[in-house]
Amino acid sequence: MQEIILQTKKITKRYRKFCALKQADMTVYKGDIYGLIGRNGAGKTTMMKIVTGLTNQTEGEYSIFGKSGKSAESEKRRIGCLIENPAFFGGLTAYQNLKYYCYQKGITDLKQIDNVLSLVNLSDVKNKKFRKFSLGMKQRLGIAFALLDSPDLVILDEPINGLDPIGISELRKTFHKLNKENNITFMISSHILSELYAVANRFLFIDKGKVLKEVTKQELDLECSRCLVVRTNDTKKTAMLIESKLGIEDYKVINNDEIRIYDESAKPDVINKMLICENVEISGIYESGVSLEDYFKQLIGEEN
Numbered sequence: 001m002q003e004i005i006l007q008t009k010k011i012t013k014r015y016r017k018f019c020a021l022k023q024a025d026m027t028v029y030k031g032d033i034y035g036l037i038g039r040n041g042a043g044k045t046t047m048m049k050i051v052t053g054l055t056n057q058t059e060g061e062y063s064i065f066g067k068s069g070k071s072a073e074s075e076k077r078r079i080g081c082l083i084e085n086p087a088f089f090g091g092l093t094a095y096q097n098l099k100y101y102c103y104q105k106g107i108t109d110l111k112q113i114d115n116v117l118s119l120v121n122l123s124d125v126k127n128k129k130f131r132k133f134s135l136g137m138k139q140r141l142g143i144a145f146a147l148l149d150s151p152d153l154v155i156l157d158e159p160i161n162g163l164d165p166i167g168i169s170e171l172r173k174t175f176h177k178l179n180k181e182n183n184i185t186f187m188i189s190s191h192i193l194s195e196l197y198a199v200a201n202r203f204l205f206i207d208k209g210k211v212l213k214e215v216t217k218q219e220l221d222l223e224c225s226r227c228l229v230v231r232t233n234d235t236k237k238t239a240m241l242i243e244s245k246l247g248i249e250d251y252k253v254i255n256n257d258e259i260r261i262y263d264e265s266a267k268p269d270v271i272n273k274m275l276i277c278e279n280v281e282i283s284g285i286y287e288s289g290v291s292l293e294d295y296f297k298q299l300i301g302e303e304n
Contacts, residue, residue: 003030011060020046035200036189043209044189080151090131116144136167226289228261
């Protein structure tokens with residue numbers, strides 16, 4: 001059974017008459033790279049601020065590493081976050097900036113600075129002044145800042161925003177390396193699904209403060225893949241028939257009235273005729289499948 005390291009239950013946040021989060025449920029497992037997807041102003045940052053203690057929820061509760069309420073406060077030291085960018089000083093080097101924050105955080109072992117710079121591949125430029133850094137290097141220094149306390153969970157708000165494809169690729173490699181080699185769990189927010197798709201293994205979609213869906217990458221692939229949708233009042237019998245009569249095995253029963261067939265050789269007219277002959281009631285057979293962008297738009301109800 002997977003270990004849950006962060007879970008929210010019906011988290012709500014109100015600012016006077018404005019509701020930034022509405023009974024939001026979320027579960028992050030150990031080892032996840034968890035993608036929090038939503039448009040600007042959807043509630044992503046509010047969620048992150050609540051679980052890191054930067055603001056308090058109006059209603060609901062959350063647990064961190066199995067602890068909730070006041071007991072969770074001591075566990076927050078195991079979280080590194082980059083939600084509001086730290087004020088790095090342009091005239092100081094990468095090393096000097098992190099040294100300043102070590103003093104701020106009470107970290108006495110300055111070897112940790114070289115450790116985190118190595119983790120984000122900035123060792124070669126540790127003596128370079130911050131103002132001469134590229135945007136991608138600045139983002140990676142921000143991640144190094146989040147890693148100073150040797151956290152088990154790192155929460156990053158829009159770390160890939162504004163980066164070019166090379167910068168995104170570099171950060172992607174950094175996330176995968178830290179996740180696999182250092183056993184760090186990540187929660188990363190973005191408003192661009194395609195950017196997070198390349199790095200995350202689970203996703204939560206949020207819009208106007210409301211959680212729309214929580215899916216694994218495999219489930220997302222199935223949702224977006226080209227397929228043949230069969231709608232029927234008897235999915236059990238339909239599944240048995242398409243296997244036994246047509247030899248189709250690449251399919252998935254979605255719910256009580258829908259089957260999705262991913263076998264490219266499947267022909268709607270052949271399936272329709274076979275099911276009619278077997279007295280199976282069919283309400284529809286049609287092709288489906290969308291791009292990641294269109295899937296996101298459909299989910300939040302935005303027209304193409």
